[in-house]
Amino acid sequence: MKITLQQIRVFSAVARHGNLTSAAEVLCLSKGALSQSLQQLESHLDTPLFDRAHPRLQLNQQGKRLLPMADELIGRAGDIERTFGKHIDNLGALHIGASQTIGNYLLPYLLAEQDVQQQQETKVTITNSQTLCKMLLNFELDMALIEGQHSHQALTTTPWIQDTMLLVCSAEHPLAQKASITFNELNNQNWVLRETASGSRQQFERRIRPALSDITSVLELSSLESVLLAVERGLGVSFISNLAAKDKLDMGRIHKINIEQNFPRQLHLVWHKQKYLTGRLQHFSQFLKDWGEQYNLS
Structure with a gap:
């Protein structure tokens, strides 16, 4: 079997964006190259990964099985590059979600308190708790800080701070x-x-x-x-x-x-149970837990 990391990255991008055009823009590839790479992956795996409903590509059951494995593979590859490459001090990008209270009134202070090594590429999505949980389920976020309740068995939820x-x-x-x-x-x-x-x-x-x-x-x-x-x-x-x-x-x-x-009320840290914890994500989640312990004692 000759699956390439590029094919996995293409699959992951299409899964997140739901169409070739947006995925091609993110990966800086042509739609033709993207389509060919996806077809090769499906051929190697001998199964379709999407239901085609033009212009959308919707993950089917096999695609949903592959997504957490693809996310882990991409995360591990990034950790390998940062461990042995020229930019050893780079812990990698981080995409976190926060519900509005946390994102608007607490998260900016938390990001400012990080050490210099953690002040790297960070993307924050601020929206309501239900939307954040859906993004976590689709591996569109590394983790989320939420206020609301959810019932998704695929998500790990850890109590954080009291509000x-x-x-x-x-x-x-x-x-x-x-x-x-x-x-x-x-x-x-x-x-x-x-x-x-x-x-x-x-x-x-x-x-x-x-x-x-x-x-x-x-x-x-x-x-x-x-x-x-x-x-x-x-x-x-x-x-x-x-x-x-x-x-x-x-x-x-x-x-x-x-x-x-x-x-x-209890605020929570949430991530997908099958999410691979990159070096950057491990550092940030531990920082939040340590900060939360001090906050709850104050």
Whole structure:
């Protein structure tokens, strides 16, 4: 069998992008060369790896079996090159995902705290937890830092740090004038919330909505900044992470609603169970774990 690393790289790129055009751009190859390489790989393996539904190429069962092995092979090859090549100090690229609270309000500080050796090529994707899990399943990310829950058996999930959810409103809102409120006083309020797939919205649906009998209206926004601005402008009450709300709370632009209950939540590190941990990924995940231990003790 004469499978080449180039054929594996082509397969992996097509699997991630779903079409030859995008994969060819990433690999700096012509579509013809890409198509030929993919055909050769399928011929060597004596099985098709994709279902062709023009213009998309969708991984079939055999392709899904090959993807984690291809990802590992590419990762190991990169580690070999960096170990024995001219750039021994280069730990390689890293593609991480983060849900919005972590990605916007915590991850930049974490990246700045890394040592010089780890400050190499890093790509960050910030989106909701459900989308990040789908990307992990397709080996589009090395790892993700998420707020929400998931039920994917193929993913390894490790508890990381504790966060706290807060009820917030504008400084002029009637609830801001009260020393403490009950859940009943949250009825008939206008709410400003993230989209359904977000970790923050999951927290609201699990911990706040069941206690309410009447919600006047919901303004749904897809970013934390827009939620915070809407709350500040008096458009409604929100349930949001302390990490996201802290700056506006400190400046007095929004107000924490005091209620006789705390809302802690666990943030997680997640990666695919079959993901090969490159040298760079091992370094970064250990850095996050060590930082998390110190954070939870503080």
